[in-house]
Each structure stands twice: as structure tokens, then as C-alpha cells.
Amino acid sequence: MTILGHLAAIFPILHLCAIASALVWCIQTPNLASAATLFFATYFLPPLTFRLYSLKYPARSGRWVISNGLRCDWWVAHQLQMVYAAIPALEAFLRFIPGAYSAWLRLWGSKVGKNVYWTPLVEIIDRHMLRIGDNVVFGHKVICTSHVVSKKDNGEFVLLLRPVRIGSGTFIGALSRLGPGVKVPERSAVPYDTEYRFSYAE
Secondary structure, three states: OOHHHHHHHOHHHHHHHHHHHHHHHHHHOOOHHHHHHHHHHHHHHHHHHHHHHHHHOOOOOEEEEOOOOOOOHHHHHHHHOHHHHHOHHHHHHHOOOOOHHHHHHHHHOOEEOOOOEEOOOOEEOOOOOEEEOOOOEEOOOOEEOOEEEEEOOOOOEEEEEOOEEEOOOOEEOOOOEEOOOOEEOOOOEEOOOOEEOHHHOO
């Protein structure tokens, strides 16, 4: 693992410490500044860090051998998002505020259209790799992941990373799972408990 990889691996604990410190300050000194600091530490610090990183290493699709010790930009993005995977309630809170969750995903680098409805328990694994049109509805416990890791016969671990694309006017049924590279056409209705695997991607 590169130095960047090692630094990324400690980001989750640093993020938690930043949230905890801001929370203590907010409790001890409840005012606008402490509340804003808590909100910034919780929701803005990771995506802004990722956007700064992306200025040097832009996010892109492709295949990488991740067991060879070379730089892996997906690993960095994964670590920056780790706290939201560990504490899903942080992310779910944004879905109660109309438009907030879509705006937050755009901050990560995703392209999200207007009037997208997210049910509270939707799970987005790679928050920077979505391409979503307007008027899309996500059903209960839908999962979208833009990556998959597989092991080759020679023992190498290979990462496939491609954005999930969902056309405008689409309904994604509850418990559906969309993998890397999947393209859902406009005005589609994905049935309940459907799985679109990465192997079906173009």
C-alpha cells in the first residue's frame, strides 16, 4: 500500500474524532458557530477532502489490480466514506430534508437530477459514482454499488469500478441491487428484489 493509502486508512478515526470534538463543543457552548462546525465535520469534511484529492487524481472507471501495492484511488474514496457505512443513520438523516441528500451526493461528484426520491434505508456504496436522471424513485432498501472485487486464478485481486446509471422517470423496486456499470433505461420500472449484476454491464 502506498503512503496515500496508509493516510487514507486513518481518515475514518480522524473523522470520528472531528465529529466527537464538534459535538462536545456544541453541547458545552450551544451556539450557531458550534452547530455549524458539527454539521461541517459530519457532512462536509469527507466530500470536500475527496474533491481536493480528485483535483490531483480524478475519479475514473476501469479495472485495477489492487493487490500489487500501487496507488488505488477507489481505496481512498472508500476510506473517506467509511463512517457513513458504519453509522448509516448519519446519511439517512439527510433524506428527511427534501433535496439535501441529492445535493450531498453531487458534492461527492455524482450527477443527480431533479426530484429524486430516496427512501430512508437506501444504501449507496460509492457516493461519487452515480449518474441519475430526473424524477427517479428509489424503493425500500435499494443498494447501488459501483465496484466489485474479484480474485483471479493467479491470486491477484482485481477491482472493477464503473458508475451506476439510472435514466429519468425510473422506479427502482424495493430490495433491488444495482451493480457497477449497470444502465437502467429511462421510464423503467425495476421489479421488487431484482439484481442487476456487474457481469450484465456494457
